[in-house]
Each structure stands twice: as C-alpha cells, then as structure tokens.
Amino acid sequence: MAARLSQRVAGVRDLTRRFGDRVVLDGLDLDIEGGEFIALLGRSGSGKSTLLRALAGLDRDVEGRLEVTGSVAVAFQEPRLVPWKRVGSNITLGLAVPDAGERARRALAEVGLTERAGAWPLTLSGGEAQRASLARALVREPELLLLDEPFSALDALTRITVHQLVVQLWTVHRPAVLLVTHDVDEALLLASRVLVLDGGRIAYEAAVTAARPRHRDHPELVSLRTRLLTVLGVTGDADDVRTA
Amino acid sequence: MPSPALDVQAAREPIRPAGPPDIRDRPPRPPSARTPARSTAWRRWLSPLAVVVIWQAASATGLLPERLLAAPTTIAATTVDLLTDGTLPTAIAVSIQRVAAGFLLGGLCGVLLALVAGLSRAGEHAVDPIMQMLRALPFFGLIPLFILWFGIGETPKVALVALAVSFPLYLNTFAGIRGVDGKLAELARTLKLSRTALVRHIVLPGALPQTLVGLRQSLGVAWLALIVAEQVNADAGLGFMINDAREFLRTDVIVVGLLVYSALGLLTDAVVRLLERRALSWRRGFLSA
Numbered sequence: 001m002a003a004r005l006s007q008r009v010a011g012v013r014d015l016t017r018r019f020g021d022r023v024v025l026d027g028l029d030l031d032i033e034g035g036e037f038i039a040l041l042g043r044s045g046s047g048k049s050t051l052l053r054a055l056a057g058l059d060r061d062v063e064g065r066l067e068v069t070g071s072v073a074v075a076f077q078e079p080r081l082v083p084w085k086r087v088g089s090n091i092t093l094g095l096a097v098p099d100a101g102e103r104a105r106r107a108l109a110e111v112g113l114t115e116r117a118g119a120w121p122l123t124l125s126g127g128e129a130q131r132a133s134l135a136r137a138l139v140r141e142p143e144l145l146l147l148d149e150p151f152s153a154l155d156a157l158t159r160i161t162v163h164q165l166v167v168q169l170w171t172v173h174r175p176a177v178l179l180v181t182h183d184v185d186e187a188l189l190l191a192s193r194v195l196v197l198d199g200g201r202i203a204y205e206a207a208v209t210a211a212r213p214r215h216r217d218h219p220e221l222v223s224l225r226t227r228l229l230t231v232l233g234v235t236g237d238a239d240d241v242r243t244a
Numbered sequence: 245m246p247s248p249a250l251d252v253q254a255a256r257e258p259i260r261p262a263g264p265p266d267i268r269d270r271p272p273r274p275p276s277a278r279t280p281a282r283s284t285a286w287r288r289w290l291s292p293l294a295v296v297v298i299w300q301a302a303s304a305t306g307l308l309p310e311r312l313l314a315a316p317t318t319i320a321a322t323t324v325d326l327l328t329d330g331t332l333p334t335a336i337a338v339s340i341q342r343v344a345a346g347f348l349l350g351g352l353c354g355v356l357l358a359l360v361a362g363l364s365r366a367g368e369h370a371v372d373p374i375m376q377m378l379r380a381l382p383f384f385g386l387i388p389l390f391i392l393w394f395g396i397g398e399t400p401k402v403a404l405v406a407l408a409v410s411f412p413l414y415l416n417t418f419a420g421i422r423g424v425d426g427k428l429a430e431l432a433r434t435l436k437l438s439r440t441a442l443v444r445h446i447v448l449p450g451a452l453p454q455t456l457v458g459l460r461q462s463l464g465v466a467w468l469a470l471i472v473a474e475q476v477n478a479d480a481g482l483g484f485m486i487n488d489a490r491e492f493l494r495t496d497v498i499v500v501g502l503l504v505y506s507a508l509g510l511l512t513d514a515v516v517r518l519l520e521r522r523a524l525s526w527r528r529g530f531l532s533a
Contacts, residue, residue, distance in 0.1 A: 040437070057434070058430055058433060076431070080427055080428065080430075082445065084449045085445070092434055093435055094497060120525075121526075122526065136435075
C-alpha cells in the first residue's frame with residue numbers, strides 16, 4: 001500500500017478549456033497522488049466538472065498536458081444506472097474479467113445492496129441507486145475514482161450514511177479520489193486535501209489532517225471552513241452558510 | 245373505539261387472521277371498494293348491445309333492407325356456414341400469409357435501414373433523405389406501378405404490405421436510436437465499452453420501446469395495406485371473398501369479412517402488447533413500485 005500511496009496517478013499541466021470565448025480552465029496544474037482523497041470546491045461555473053470530465057477522458061477538446069497513468073472509474077451526479085439492466089448486470093457491465101459475477105456480488109455486499117442485485121434500477125431509492133453506482137465504479141478497482149457531486153441529490157440523512165460508506169470504501173480499497181462538490185462541510189468531513197478552483201486554476205489548497213470519523217466542530221475544520229468560505233467569496237457567519 | 249386508521253385497515257384486509265380484538269369482533273365486511281369498478285365495466289357493454297338490438301329490430305321490420313346491411317342473426321349464421329364449408333379458414337390463411345410475408349420483408353428492411361441511419365452520420369446522410377422522400381409518396385397510389393412491375397399475382401400485394409410496414413418501423417427505430425440518453429453513452433465510455441457492446445447493451449435496448457411503438461403502427465398499417473391490395477385483383481383471400489360477395493349483393497358475407505379483418509388486427513395488436521410487457525418489464529417495475 002505504501003508503494004501505491006507514493007505513486008502519482010494523474011498529472012495535469014497547463015490545462016486549458018475554452019467554450020467559445022469563455023475560458024473555463026486557464027492553465028491549470030494539478031497532481032493527484034495514489035490513495036489521496038481530494039475534494040475540489042468551487043463556485044458554480046468555476047470548471048470543477050469540466051476538470052473532472054477531462055480526467056475521465058470525456059472531454060477531448062482540452063489543451064495542455066493531461067496524464068492519467070492509473071485506471072479510472074467515475075460516479076456521476078445522477079447514478080446513471082442502465083434502466084433495462086438489473087442492478088447486478090449494471091455492476092458487471094463492461095467488466096471483462098472471468099470472475100465478474102463474484103466480484104459484483106462482493107461489491108454489492110460492500111455497499112449493502114446484496115438483496116437488490118436482481119432489482120430493476122428504477123425501483124431503487126435515490127440512496128440505493130447512488131450506492132449501486134459506487135459499487136459499479138469500485139468493482140473495477142480503479143486507481144483514480146472520480147466523484148462528480150454524487151451526494152448532492154440525496155436527502156440529508158441518506159447523505160450522512162453514504163458519506164460514511166465512501167470513507168469506509170476508500171479506507172479499504174485506497175483509490176485516489178477526486179470529489180467534486182460545492183459543499184464545504186462535505187469536503188472537510190471526507191477529504192485529505194481540499195482544493196478551491198477559481199479563475200480557471202487551483203486558487204487555494206489545504207491539507208486536512210484531522211482523524212476520521214470527523215465532527216464538523218473539530219477546531220481544525222472550523223478554522224479551515226472559515227478560510228475556505230472567504231476564498232469562495234462567501235462573507236458572513238460561517239455557521240449560517242453551510243454551502244458555497 | 246376503533247380509530248379511523250384501523251377502520252381502513254379492516255376494510256383492506258378483511259380476512260386478516262390476527263389483529264386487535266376490536267377488529268376481529270366486527271362482522272366481516274363485503275369488499276365494497278371493488279363493487280363499483282366491476283359494475284361500471286359491465287355497463288360499458290350496454291350501449292354496443294343496444295345498437296345490435298336496434299339493428300336486429302330494424303332488419304326484422306324491413307326498415308333496413310338486406311341489400312344494404314344484413315341482420316346480425318343472418319351474419320352470425322353466415323359466419324357459421326363460411327367456417328364449416330372451409331371458405332373462411334382458407335381465405336384467412338391466404339390473407340395471413342400475405343401479411344406475414346410482407347410484414348417480415350418490410351419490417352426487416354425498415355429496422356436494418358434504421359440501424360444504418362441511426363448508428364452513423366454517414367448512414368443517416370445516405371439513407372434518411374431517401375426514406376423521407378419515399379415516405380411522402382402516397383403508397384396506395386403506387387398500385388398501378390406495382391401491377392406493371394410485379395404483375396397481378398402475390399408479389400404486388402406482398403410488396404405493398406412490405407412498403408407500408410417499413411416506414412413506421414424505420415422512423416420509430418431511427419428516432420429510438422437517436423433518442424437514447426447521451427448520458428448513458430457517456431457512461432459507456434467511462435466503462436470502456438467497445439462500440440459493439442455500446443450498441444448491444446445501450447443503444448438497441450434503449451431504442452426498443454420506440455421500436456415497439458413502430459411495430460404496433462406497422463402491424464395496423466399492414467392490415468390496411470392488405471385490404472387495399474386485395475381489393476384490386478385477387479383470386480383468393482379475404483379481399484377476394486368480400487369482392488365476390490359484392491357481385492351477389494351478399495352484405496352478410498361482406499360484414500363477416502370486415503369483422504374478420506378487425507379481429508385479426510386486434511389479435512396482432514394484442515400479441516405486440518404482450519411482447520411489450522415482457523420486453524419492457526424494467527418499466528413495469530417502475531410503474532408498480
């Protein structure tokens with residue numbers, strides 16, 4: 001595991017993405033080390049998802065250098081389960097290994113969906129669908145897991161459960177994670193490194209060292225929250241403004 | 245005192261074995277919630293039945309002469325006659341063969357062309373303009389040409405059915421393929437699906453609901469095309485039977501032929517609906533959830 005931790009799984013140099021006249025990413029640099037949990041914050045339209053899509057190989061119109069050495073898996077904001085495939089088949093879709101079925105069973109067990117393997121995706125609740133989407137990403141044993149606001153559509157209680165699940169899965173499998181989010185608290189609770197994207201570049205960066213499970217009243221998180229909110233341009237009492 | 249909530253429970257589950265004593269002590273209730281639905285379903289048969297009764301009365305009193313429209317009882321008797329002497333079964337068999345051959349040919353062409361047009365831009369540019377132009381042609385107007393090309397045998401009839409069938413299936417399958425959620429195509433890329441796997445697991449199943457709509461439309465059109473084709477020149481089949489009856493003012497036989505046409509149309513539609521229910525059970529799960 002130590003070898004994996006020190007290995008760089010993705011490197012981005014001078015990455016630029018234009019949509020017409022609008023420059024969304026402007027010479028962005030970023031290194032992602034194996035096993036680290038990055039939360040990428042930014043105001044809406046700051047290019048968070050654009051960067052994630054570039055790393056996922058979904059955007060071919062970027063300029064600059066983009067090196068992704070490890071295998072990548074993505075969980076999207078909407079779970080994107082294929083509705084005409086049962087949950088189990090969704091997990092194994094495109095998984096070209098001999099023991100795909102067994103691996104899918106294990107992955108579903110890990111996210112607590114063993115019983116729902118034979119269900120149609122449209123019968124799942126929002127939380128179940130998002131957990132299935134996580135299982136589908138993790139069953140590929142990625143070295144880089146890209147999470148594009150996967151918790152934003154969940155209700156507050158389900159979100160807490162899925163947060164805990166993600167930390168647990170990350171602890172066991174240790175992929176590098178890039179979590180795109182607009183929720184400062186979510187970033188502080190989950191990540192080992194928090195980045196703020198602004199003006200098309202990484203405008204602010206901070207390590208989060210507090211031990212997990214974290215509580216949002218932890219002094220390190222409280223002071224970091226205030227700084228992050230300032231960087232994000234949110235003024236006023238940090239306790240009143242939970243998201244930026 | 246039972247609460248209103250418990251009352252509802254008792255009505256829903258009249259034979260619940262265990263429950264609070266105050267529920268069990270009540271006399272069993274009739275399933276009153278279902279009775280209105282059943283009686284309205286029965287009432288829907290009243291007006292068609294009334295029409296038949298009035299029709300019969302008009303025929304019996306001579307108000308409706310037989311050369312215009314035969315009496316329902318006459319039609320029923322004729323149906324039995326035509327069935328027993330083998331005329332109707334033979335005619336049905338011939339017509340079904342024509343529809344089946346035309347449907348298979350036209351359906352295959354329609355779906356294949358939709359795949360070519362739907363799966364690539366080059367295919368779309370090659371196929372779609374031609375299909376859209378042909379679609380604008382009134383295809384019943386092609387009958388004279390078809391007679392010149394194919395003669396007056398089975399070929400022009402099968403060709404007309406095939407032509408009629410191919411357009412609904414082409415249009416719907418093409419629209420279905422293009423309507424597949426782009427987000428799922430993106431997902432397929434992140435899952436590293438090959439192009440073949442993308443078509444097999446995402447595109448074709450995604451287009452299936454729309455294709456089945458096309459299938460129902462095309463089956464309806466298939467019978468329509470057959471009726472028209474059989475009116476023109478036929479020496480066998482339902483159309484021939486109807487035309488022959490016209491020569492002898494046998495309105496009873498004509499009505500039997502029409503009823504058989506509509507029964508066959510309803511039957512094929514029911515088959516497609518059954519197919520839909522099985523193929524789209526992932527949606528049914530959504531509806532019943």
